Amino acid sequence: MRREIRLSGYGGQGLILAGIILAEAAMHDGHEVVQSQSYGPEARGGASRAEVIISDEPIDYPKVTNPDVLLLMSDQACKRFAGSACQGGTVIVDSGLITSIPETSGVVYKFPITDIAVEATGRSISANVAALGVLNTVAKLVSPESLKNAVSSRVPRGTAEVNLAALRAGIAAAEAAGAER
Amino acid sequence: MRREIRLSGYGGQGLILAGIILAEAAMHDGHEVVQSQSYGPEARGGASRAEVIISDEPIDYPKVTNPDVLLLMSDQACKRFAGSACQGGTVIVDSGLITSIPETSGVVYKFPITDIAVEATGRSISANVAALGVLNTVAKLVSPESLKNAVSSRVPRGTAEVNLAALRAGIAAAEAAGAER
Amino acid sequence: MPGHNGRDLRLLQGNECCAEAAILAGCRFFAGYPITPSTEIAELLSEKLPQVGGKFIQMEDEIASMAAVIGASLTGAKSMTATSGPGFSLKQENIGFASFTEVPCVIVNVQRTGPSTGLPTAPAQADLMQARWGTHGDHPIVALYPSTVPEVFDLTIKAFNIAEQLRVPVILLMDEVVGHMREKVAIPHQSEIEIVSRPQPDVPPEEYLPYAAGPDGVPPMAPFGTGYRWHVTGLYHDETGFPTTAAPKVDRLMKRLYSKIESAADEITFTSDEFLDDADTVVVACGITARSARRSVRLAREKGIRAGMVQLKTIWPFPYDLVGDIAGRVDRIIVPEMNMGQLIGEVERAAKGRCEVVGYSRVDGEPIAPAEIVAKIEEV
Amino acid sequence: MPGHNGRDLRLLQGNECCAEAAILAGCRFFAGYPITPSTEIAELLSEKLPQVGGKFIQMEDEIASMAAVIGASLTGAKSMTATSGPGFSLKQENIGFASFTEVPCVIVNVQRTGPSTGLPTAPAQADLMQARWGTHGDHPIVALYPSTVPEVFDLTIKAFNIAEQLRVPVILLMDEVVGHMREKVAIPHQSEIEIVSRPQPDVPPEEYLPYAAGPDGVPPMAPFGTGYRWHVTGLYHDETGFPTTAAPKVDRLMKRLYSKIESAADEITFTSDEFLDDADTVVVACGITARSARRSVRLAREKGIRAGMVQLKTIWPFPYDLVGDIAGRVDRIIVPEMNMGQLIGEVERAAKGRCEVVGYSRVDGEPIAPAEIVAKIEEV
Amino acid sequence: MTSAESPEVPVLVRQEWCKGCGICIAMCPKKVLEAAADGKVVLARPEDCIKCETCEIMCPDFAIRVVGGRSKEVARGREDVADARA
Amino acid sequence: MTSAESPEVPVLVRQEWCKGCGICIAMCPKKVLEAAADGKVVLARPEDCIKCETCEIMCPDFAIRVVGGRSKEVARGREDVADARA
Amino acid sequence: MAVPIDDYLRTQFMPHIWCPGCGHGIILGAVLRAIGRLDLPKDEVCIVSGIGCASRAPGYLDFNTVHTTHGRALAFATGIKIARPDLHVIVLTGDGDAAAIGGNHLIHAARRNVGLTTVMFNNSIYGMTNGQYSPMTPRGRYASTAPYGNVERNFDMCELVRAAGGNYVARATTAHARQLSNYVENAIQTPGFAFVEAVTQCPTYFGRRNKMGTPVDMIEWFRKNSINAAAAAKLDPADLDGKIIIGEFYRGDAPEYTEVYDEVIERAKEAAAR
Amino acid sequence: MAVPIDDYLRTQFMPHIWCPGCGHGIILGAVLRAIGRLDLPKDEVCIVSGIGCASRAPGYLDFNTVHTTHGRALAFATGIKIARPDLHVIVLTGDGDAAAIGGNHLIHAARRNVGLTTVMFNNSIYGMTNGQYSPMTPRGRYASTAPYGNVERNFDMCELVRAAGGNYVARATTAHARQLSNYVENAIQTPGFAFVEAVTQCPTYFGRRNKMGTPVDMIEWFRKNSINAAAAAKLDPADLDGKIIIGEFYRGDAPEYTEVYDEVIERAKEAAAR
């Protein structure tokens, strides 16, 4: 099975690192994986986008077109990509940052991701890892164990603890929401 | 008819200019003409070579292979090219500069060309034009009139008189020799 | 000195002739860096250009020369440079810029034996493919290739005219032998020479779109400093000239650059042939080798062989249709060239297997003699 | 972190992987000048090379980088550089020098959309022909082209090995997409990697002829500073390495340069194919496009169409025989490529009219999707 | 122009151009400017403005402009006014 | 070596290398050297030679060499001997 | 009357691509104010750049503008100026563009004394390609290709351009924007080759890598570490280590290239007439 | 004991291709005598050149020799030196090779202070291509591309290299062959980048075009028009017009590039071990 994931927001949110962490976790789960990101005129400030494909067979075409899982962390990203989600796909939005959600064929899950991160760690910079916690709990892409390991190995030296806290907070928020629904 | 002429000696003798003069004269006689010269490692000092092809039809292949007329003005040139003359071709050597002539299928004419020039003009630099006088008188390539005009128009400013004297001396020497033979 | 039909009859070196023709074609700017066997072009222009109010500059290298030529052309000056292999390699990046920004200019490459320093004073025909593919990225190119000094005159004029008409860099490939030989040239009067200049905008500056082309695909080009303030960039740009990354615009620009040359292909394809009608063996050649080819087919005819020849004066765009047609009619095409096999690749593409295609390469710094081609014609 | 078969499993960017593989291949010298999308290779090597006692230097431009790479290689150091289109254009003159003087080195070109500055962060496959013909004069070249990050690893090692084995510059062409994507790579231990080093003289210095080759056409190469004092020149040279203008020697050198690569062609031609046996439509592609091609033929098979594909991992020397054989067996060859038609020219040459050859070009900075190729396969 | 041009407003800020870098805020000798929640600049104390143009000259984004501008002499910068905060 | 190496000959001239440029002749402080008919150099007054090495140092063609050479000190050029004719 | 900056901008493309706090915009403002004070007609101004963040400037300016190839701006500009000596040709370039790949064109333009005004946006880094060291990065500083600190020394570009023959040479920083603008004005007015080095902040790469704080911090750093040429002359060279010397270093009156060439044209025409 | 020049020559290729009276041979002799006095092992000497008459030198020398592409000798040499810091890498180059097309590599090698000895054979002309003006041709002089007299000014190459960071800078002429040889010796001994400008005669092109007479006349001209740096310092700059200032201009002790890089290697190995 091939699953396409797109993480989008603005530069500085660390979404590319999030993509790498997710891909690395999937790799350690034994999946085939491709991670890529947008460069382009957006590179200088502005929008940011990371994509991951997780599959059980070798991945031939490595581009994401209609993501199964979509993370939206800015209004701009929302406007641009909400429509790209595949039918019934998982769309996760940072409800603390996003004011309105355009039409999408995916199922929308709202979490105040950045707020969750700030609450858990005091640092908005860990929102990317909190988002991973949310996303993986909702969409079940990789094993929680692998995700934890990947976070520890990929985040900057000395920030593992903070980030693991964010991850836990994200997971907890998603689980709580699941319980509620 | 296509006639191939090769003028060879060492750098500084002005043989390329001689080739240009000959070609220009032929052009004004209404012939097709190609003039070329060797470049190459020899360019820095050492050997020098100019070639002219005079023809009544357009000249397709523009390289001289077995010259009908060959002028040899150094021992080195003599060694290298004497053998290239075509069967029965005209081979003119500066007998004042050349010590020995290797085998050739051409007919050899010896003239102390540089000495003739020095005698006529006091300047060995005009040997190239004297050689043209000799050569054209023996081989009858272009009209004497055109040759004279070409000399006047191509030699450096202010040297026309000297060079015409050299030309006349070359012609005279060849005519005298013809009378003798 | 009045000559043929009242024209000025002159004995000129190929390089000299190129410089003389350039001035008659309207060239008023030359930037270059000396390199054998092209240098006489620069030398003569350093003398002649200021006489007609033009500018000559010797730059610090070939990269700068190519840049200066483009800069000058932006002000409206017809501009050129001349070089040989190593310098041609260095100019490539900026040739791509000229092609992409559609700045008319002429680049002469008097070829010598390469690669690298090679044999700087010996002839070779080994930059044909580089002329087509030397710069990075897709780019169309026009390249002309004379075989005689009179053709140098003619094709130099044409090079400027095509550059201006299509807003493209035009490459004039020359053989060392042609650059350095002297032949008779009848120089026409200026009034007899057809001169083309780049299209000018017919709208006021506010409405000027510097990269909006008409049906011929060639946008009008206002000289800098005349009230039309426009932007030139080597980034993908739209009709306004400003950068874009929009895929449809990127696609449109690239395709227009190709199609403007394709639409003009017939006008700018020059060839010359002999005995083609009934030939069953045809020699395809260019430059100095075409002269040997011409002689060789005459010699073959004398022996009763039905040989013919085509000289390609336009190398790029390559006349695939023309060569393909021939391939459909003959048994064999022979491609003699002073390289390891470059032209032959295009001939093979054009032939599509419809006839045998045989190459003859000579790569020792000596031109190919007619007898060598005759031998190839005779060997079946 | 032990992975597949005890190998080190890593998630690496194509560019990172290239740098890691280079070090494992024995690379100990890198000179470069930053340019998107290749810069990560330099960045990683600036960190890693000194860790293994190697040297990294950022030169003032790409010309100097290429020169420094050749200089370092003369001392025996396995050397490389990495760049993209504009820099690749600038390196051309010195690539010709490396080819002609037979100095092993690896040049990575992570392609972007050209010409000129183009779209610096968008992919294109438009430097294929430049890789072959970018420098002036005749010169053979070897160019490899990976489509996945694991292939980047493999072909980087091979690039160094071929460079050393044949004493040639080897070009590694990469797509921006491949350079920037991360995939799983199982890094073998150093001991598992076959490493080739340039042949060494087995004679004492007095008898050393630096350009005298054995039957494989590759002369032994003594590092500078080891007692073998020899001369390197970009002029034509004979077996002694000193300049010559003698036509037979000139001819012999040029032909040996070609034949040493031709004789090794089988060893250095890497391809991968799928469903070739019974295919009547075959897709020929390279790099990222080969991945789409692979998917497209699978999709076509699902629709019952007998489609197959070949991925060319070696672009130069081009596998004319292989492609020619296919042409003789199938109805149609489709050549999708992210350029205006480059690979297709070689496929046409190889096909010699034996089957239909159809191109599919995309030049807007976006990769070709499988569905586009499927559509092309379906359209007869 | 998001700020209306009225005599009471000494400097205009183009909100769409402002990137919230904070340079003008830091350089203003009179502390006229402050950052809004989104980082972009707002006029906190317009009445203190001395129209010294420092903000305009130091803004990398051409996003702030002193209304009316100063005399040519001053704009020329030829007077011996020291640089901002120097 | 066309000149035989004998104690009486202070400097040796390699005729095949000499291009007859005349530099050594002009620079020799003792007028030891002269040009032959072909321009190449000959020793006219070998007995006057002071083995100053000027000819050797100034010959662009490595064609003239002082027999035996001078002391290391002198060859080093470190002594305050002025340059040729300077 | 204020200088009409807006009239010089292609406002439709604003906001520009430069990062928040990037000093390039401050330099550009200084250049535009200089042009405005001189009241140069827009049609007679030509702006030429190479490639880099700095070199994106011309796209925003309503003059005759050319965004050329990396490092070659001065060579393009030389062609423009020689073909049209009446144009005011101003080259906006980065430290990589001008000092690395373009170094040769810079010294040759200075030697020829072609009438070009060059403003080098020196942020001591290759911004556009994400932060590699440049020939203006001081030894020991960090960059993406100098993970252990830069091995190389930086040029003193003003000294180099002066040694190459430049006719006007000055340096200021973004902390001295008024002074900078005055220097550019003087540069435009000096015939021959004029060079202004504008030291500027790249907070995104140089700043971040070297822990220099916010754009404001970087400007403050410039201000504190700058010293006027006159004052510097009185100090021991050792005390100047790490300092930025600002000021006008040279203002000459050597004849401008195109003027000398005009004499050649006269001579040539005479020769041809003979 | 005299220096064994013959042992350094590939005598089988003599006589060399240089024209009669060309000063290049005098400079080459001076270089070889310097190597001889220093008694450098032949296997440890590497000579690198570009393209030009001057650049043909390495072919005649029995060391590790490379005749590269035009203008790039210093970039090749940088690669050699960095890969093998123990080699003595000496670059022999012309004024066209080093100052025109190669100018950028020259200033960058000087800036980096790579341990290379560069001897620039300055004949103020492009000899190999038959006499075009070079960046070292003074204004007003004639050349095949300056038929009306050269429009451009020449570089003061010693000043430029010094400004770029060169650690040793000196100039002499072929009329000062002993001095020249001493400078080359000092250059080789100075760590870091060393530059010696050797002013020389090209009788064939520069001499003939400018009516400078025989090679001997040209050497005499150098001798008469040269002035020692110390003496020059006392004169009015105007009196120095057209003069050749000779002498050692600078001798520094800045750390050499490869030595600084060795520290990077140490730091990197430590980092990797961590």
Ligand SMILES: Cc1ncc(C[n+]2csc(CCOP(=O)(O)OP(=O)(O)O)c2C)c(N)n1
């Ligand atoms: C020939 C070539 N080489 C390299 C590049 C990549 N490149 C683009 S901009 C740049 C450096 C820009 O640095 P600088 O000039 O200092 O400008 P900044 O971005 O710092 O303002 C480089 C190396 C290129 N575009 N072309």
Ligand SMILES: Cc1ncc(C[n+]2csc(CCOP(=O)(O)OP(=O)(O)O)c2C)c(N)n1
């Ligand atoms: C890229 C390139 N451009 C131009 C040339 C032609 N060329 C060869 S040598 C030379 C100039 C040599 O001048 P210089 O370095 O002063 O040496 P000289 O011959 O005067 O000793 C030139 C322009 C070349 N070989 N390669």
Ligand code: SF4
């Ligand atoms: S003009 Fe001066 S005082 Fe007024 S806001 Fe701007 S910086 Fe502050």
Ligand code: SF4
């Ligand atoms: S300086 Fe400009 S961009 Fe920065 S906060 Fe002030 S107005 Fe906004």
Ligand code: SF4
């Ligand atoms: S050694 Fe001195 S004195 Fe003797 S011949 Fe030579 S120059 Fe004259």
Ligand code: SF4
């Ligand atoms: S200096 Fe040398 S080449 Fe010249 S004449 Fe004397 S020995 Fe002969």
Ligand code: SF4
């Ligand atoms: S990367 Fe640096 S130089 Fe480029 S725009 Fe951003 S701050 Fe400015």
Ligand code: SF4
């Ligand atoms: S052309 Fe000039 S530089 Fe070259 S060898 Fe002859 S004299 Fe020397």
Ligand SMILES: [Mg+2]
């Ligand atoms: Mg910069």
Ligand SMILES: [Mg+2]
């Ligand atoms: Mg020179």
